[in-house]
Amino acid sequence: MMKMMMTNPAKKILPSVVKASNYTTAAAHLLLRPPPPADADLRKQPQSMGNPCLDLYFGVQVQPDAATRTPKAYKYLNQVLPLAWSHNPLTTLKLICNLRNDSNDLGKSDEKAFYSAALWLHRNHPKTLACNAASIAGEFTESVGTMDDFVQILNRLARASDRYERDSDYRFLLDRVSDLFADHLRSDMRNLKQQQQQPYMDISSAALYCPSIGSSLDRSTLLCESIARILFPREESCPEEEYQGLDYAQRVRDRLRTEAGALDKLLAL
Template sequence: MKAVAKVRIISPLQVCRKHANWVPPTPPSSPTFGNPCLDLFFRLVEPNTPVKRQANLNYLNQFLPLAWSHNPLTTLKLICNLHYDPHGPGKEHAQGFNSAASWLHHNHPKTLVCNLPAIAAGFRSFEKVLVILYRILEGKDPHYSITLLTEAIEETEDKIAMAKKALDRYERDPHYRFLHDRVSDLFADCLKSDIENFKELKQKKSQSQSDDDDHNYCLELTRAARWCPHVDSLYDCTTLLSESIAKKIFPRISYQGFEENEADHADRARQLLMKEVLLPLEAPLEEQSGYQFEWRTNHRASCPDRKYLEEVKAGGKSKIEAGAMLPHKIIEYVYDCDELRHVAELQWKVMVEDVYLKQCKFRNCLAICDVSGNMMRVPMDVSVALGLLVSELNQEPAWKGKVITFNRNPQLLAIQGDDLRSKCAFVRRMDSQEWHCKVDFQKVFDLILEAAVNGNLRPEQMITKVFVFTIYFDFDEISANQWETDYEAIKSKFKEKGYGNVVPHLVVWNLSQDKSTQAVPCTQPGVTMLSGFITNNLVESFLDNDGDIFPDHVMEAALSPRKYQSLVVVD
């Protein structure tokens, strides 16, 4: 069997540490309602019309200086949060990110440059680094496509004019020159590392004793070759970036054959960049090549949750760690992984008993779980898991193990089932069969009041919060009636039965994965609206704070992933 090389895509930060003059991040100040950082976070989403787009950019330009004055590091993270992230809380606001990067260049150029490796690494975006340089030079975003980087253009007067413009800007603008040099440093460092690793792999394979060698090799590469502008491409002619990169990889003073003048050196270096670096690295980065890609393995097979459950099952853990997994992650394995289902059930039991019951969290709370057909996989898992968890944490018999259905004729149901899987199935079956149903909240509170009266409960035993887990943000979208009218009737009924001071508070959490739905959470009488892209950190914050989630919690959760921790402010 022939040897197989596994390609492991590595971080540019790992290669470019010599340029990383990091300073320790300063702890962010405590966000408060109405601060400019929160305004930026909640109000900036990708607009869908030209008019809204311009208004959005005007808002960005207005609030960036205010937010930076309030908290520079948080603002820097918010700028990077505008970048598209298909698997996380980042927003799909390309123009916003590009505009904010230009603002950084003009106001904090060292901070922008210092964070280029972090942008290329944590945000998987060598492309964005190129767009930043192009925008600073041309004053507009490129009409981006891969042909901009790869297809050569013929020698024309326009090509010469573009080169003269780029050279003139480079020579007269020190801030642009600084940015250009650091972008070329980033690519040169990564490409040198990549080609060295590639050559080492070829040497190891050539030293193999036979074609039957069954050794598996690992080739560590960045994506720099995938995004490096090809010589004489439109992007190269506009920025002259390829020449800068080539001359750093093949300098005159250390490379034989470069005794000629500077112009000849530039031409030779560019030719070598294509022949000896970019072309050899094409194959390992092509998905249809004979290489195996580490990132193409089954995600769940290598995720920490699965590894933890497998260790518990194998007896490698002497004790189950109660807080090792979040509720919605546990039920994933209960439903989809037969070999680990029993261990996941044990994990749930330990989590409920050791983490939440002992801390007396979510006592006297109920959940309304939207499990209708428009709930996608992740929101559905979160709705079911949190609904079950809240039901099991109740101490009063009137509330324990119960949940409320999401429809116009709600019911207070006791969850049936002998194990976690059957209980999850019960909650999922509560679907009203309506694609977009609404909830009669006055009937919900009637059910709660009736149960309290029938159980002779004292006011302190009354439900304190009713959580609604859905994918709708606008309260009018889920309420069957006008809330203000309903709320007055609810208060009157509770007062009449002796519960006037303990009317439950309604907390509606929009679990939608649509990043364009984020808006400033608003509060109506007796209601709190919450919206936020579902992340582990946001769910943890919800659980840690007993369901009391405010805008600053949502922002902190969105900016807490590891990739944001590499960002630094230096000027």
């Protein structure tokens, strides 16, 4: 189920309610029109069908050859997204997910187009992307993508090691993605320990998509430490008073490496 979050902080948001942030800013886009084409690529853009959501679905063409996927190929996508959002935010959110969907003939199955749209969504409606992480990529529900999609999105957003501290929108997205990984890993770890009593095990791909600790993805996104801190709280992992912050972080990262490694080996069988 797609979720929408209203921007009013006084309202209580229920998990079953569709969430979309910054909805009140949609009116600002109503009068927007695509700028005049500046080059040959834009002059070839599709003629509007009179409904920006239809333009988003039919006008964004799949790029089958990875070599042809240049930034110019997605200029039209970035032009029509704000118009579609102002017309119908929920439908636009579904169409963004459809760019990633490869489960049926109607899905675009275009990862790069999805990443481009997801980055636009983060820049303009960050809480919408973050609050729908489980719907888009979770394995507890039917989803269109994988958890690796959010690892890649975080990597595209992260350009400095201090981003977590200075960018609240990035921090909110990272926390939600970390929660998603932690929920799946916690369930997988429990199932692995109970494997002797179970005829079969239901293991997610969280360990497969979790970045290797110390890898470039880990260093740029800070994802592993964030997941580890959720999985192994300080009071449970390091109750002794002599453990300081750095020691705790290293201990839980090492523990995550061990637990994820065991699950990864199981997935490789």
